[in-house]
Amino acid sequence: MKAGVDVGPTNTDAALLGHADAILSTVKVASVPGDPVASVAAALGRLGAPPLAQVAVGLRGAASAVDDRRGLYKVAVLRIGGHEAQAVRPLFGWPEDLLRAVCAATAIVDGGGGLDREDWTPLDTVAVARFAAGVAGRAQAVAITGLFSPLDAEQELEAADIVRAELGDLPVALSADLGSLGLIERENATVLDAALSGFATDVAARLAAALSPVTAVHVTRGDGTLMSLEHLARHPGLSLGSGPASMLRGAGVLTGLEDAVVADVGARRVRVGALAGGFPEEAPGGARIGGVPVGLRIPELIRVPRPFEPAELAEAVDRMQPGADRLPLVVVGGGERAVPGGLHPAHGTAAGAIGAATSPVGGQYERVVRLPDRSDLPAALEAVIEEARASAVRAGADPRHVRILEAADTPLAYLPGPFVRLRARAAGPPAQL
Template sequence: MRIGIDVGGTNTDAVLVSDVDTVLASVKTPTTADVTTGVAAAIAAVAGQARGGISAVMIGTTHFTNAVVEARRLTPTAAVRLGLPATAALPPFTDWPDRLREAVGGRWYLAHGGNEYDGTELSALRPEELKRIAAEIAAAGITSVALSSVFSPVTAEQELQAARILTEEVPGLRVSCSHSIGRIGLLERENATILNAALVDLAEHIVTAFGAAIAGCGIQAPLLLSQNDGTLMDVSHARAFPVLTFASGPTNSMRGAAYLSGLADCAVIDVGGTTADIGVLAAGFPREAATAADIGGVRTNFRMPDVLPIGIGGGSLVRGTEVGPDSVGYQLTERALVFGGDTLTATDLAVAAGRADIGDRSLVAHLEQSFVDAALERISLRLAESVDRMRISADPLPVVVVGGGSVLVPDALPGLPDLRRPAHHAVANALGAAIAEVGGEVDRVFQVPDGRRTAVLDEARSEAVARAEAAGAKPGTVRVVEVEEVPLAYLPGGATRIKVKAVGELRRA
């Protein structure tokens, strides 16, 4: 059996799942201010109903996203870029919000190095230059470095060599390399790497706390964290790459929706306590965003699901017929009218309309039916408009509704008659974490000579499969789920950006 957990802004959900992916137990508990306490309570609630051993615990967490958004608990970080004599016009931290740049220290260095698009050297590394930078980093007491290089996703050799020099000069230094995190596009990839480096201390703390929570419940099982592409990573990977957990919550919900509904291609509306996230599934996995992702005001280019969040959830405040975008969040059971509070929320509307049996309905009996209907109709229109914004064709599109706040959604939305609300929809996010697979991805520029396209694609597929197996996928279960080719007509030699994603079942001891 496995336990899947997803931490949201309002609730922490957990499910106990059998080896054939059947939900055996589920629980929804309020998210606590320190988050970890709520996770421990959720684990204890479902673990108590297990009748056998727990083979793994999978957690989707908002800890790292919140740290960036709030600019708190971030490790002072130095950005080192290999690119001179080029790239000097736009140094690291360009266009960062002042508050976030100050939170990580804003220290940066430029050094010689980097590559052209085809892997040839832009300029050679200068070890003495890097040793001088290492001495300044050590003198400043910096313990984490974000290392980026021009076109490092094509060839990572210079980043790896520079990382060795820096760690030899500064024992204990943690180095995040951009080729392992972002994609083609230096500034956005560098930004993602800086964020990752700034989260490594928090990652160590959070992973340790989660492990202690699991052990405290008497569970001796591996801990795995959800990534934002719908796959899993082990604790060592989570410590090194915490940035890959960003937006794992909506991803888990969409994966859970796909499993519960049996649909591989559909739109998903995940209504939580704070927001409603709208996304689209393709072949059972969330469609990825094609543009740069904004995290806390910083542009990044690492993989992110294409999700449209709107400020509508069970805890959303109601003013007139407008709902949200602000929410009472995890204080719903204290502040909502149906729980004896003094704040009118979207949950109160659902209870007054008879869509939900939560709290004390008599406490909202004074609400006029016309007012309730108008506010709920406004919610329906905003959700329908958001789904339309995410569509890429006029073909009929099934819509799967999940999440604890899905009581706000009627049985059909304007223009979207095929709406489904499967069993266990309220904990689809935790289920998505529990059923997640292990993935491997290749995304870089290949040279594709005439007549060699098939061979190059086979090479990329094989590399993606190997990466999935190295990450913990069971050999023989790995399959390629996505292949994308983008010819780079502005570059010579048949240069083509090829992206391949492979996933497989989690290898169990």
């Protein structure tokens, strides 16, 4: 048997699943304010679950920590790119209160600087070491973003080694691990990833201790898949957006639909999103977390405050429809009775918990490559596919059963030369050891 838990700001839902993911029971308990681990323990206690093979937890605490500006590490923000990277300074446009909560210092150092290897400039290792020494005692984590890391992450790795030599075992987040093309969105995501390091490490350790009899413990991530507790501690930013992602996945599982528009009706607001191929439709170009744009895979959502007029909800549903061929509307959440139309599946109030319990462990990889000869594309794409597969295994997937969800190539017409963006996603069932 396995269980899924969805920790919300007001209530925590849990679901017990048996053979072939049959739903045996669900419960709803009041969340413990500011303590997601205690909320998980309370929900599983109410569920009265027997020994479990797996628990998957939907944690919304990371987004709450950013929104509330609490429990965040002070981050030293290092950008590699020299003159080409100075048009917009790091953390430009951040809300002042979030800036005060997160920023220890920022710097831009020389390095990279071209689309071809022969045009690159060496990393200014002296400037990196000077910056690291200058933030000693002030920074609790470091975020490193290279302007051209989607092409080559070598200089980010080199800078990370220098930072660790100066500062010791501080969390160091690299933008190449998050894989988004836009510099500002990728850098913002990397900074938040570093800022959430303390929160994630604490939650991972406490969940492991609280659920120690369980063979496998995973948490949800924003693309509708799962990751291990160890992966959460390394990349906490991947959990941003995971609550809505689990809800969307659960709505699909409960109805057997892979493509649908979903309305999650809560006590204070309605969130409308879409499923495509069984996974959340992503916000184009990323989303905003805590008031800043981030290049992370997060569900595209339209929020409607409650109480709402029927026309407001109808407009949100229409905007999420992909085209003239209308998708069915699935209504879930604790307030689903407020919406008379659409499909109302049994156990819809626990859709987030069911989505967490039934999701696979995921991984992704993306890079930009120069392909003067299109005949080289299959080999280049295969290398990216293997990286995505390895990413899923590192996140906790069973290596024997990982499958490729997506593999795509997109020519980048706005870059000089034959550059192509390669992207792959992989997923598999959780490894039991």
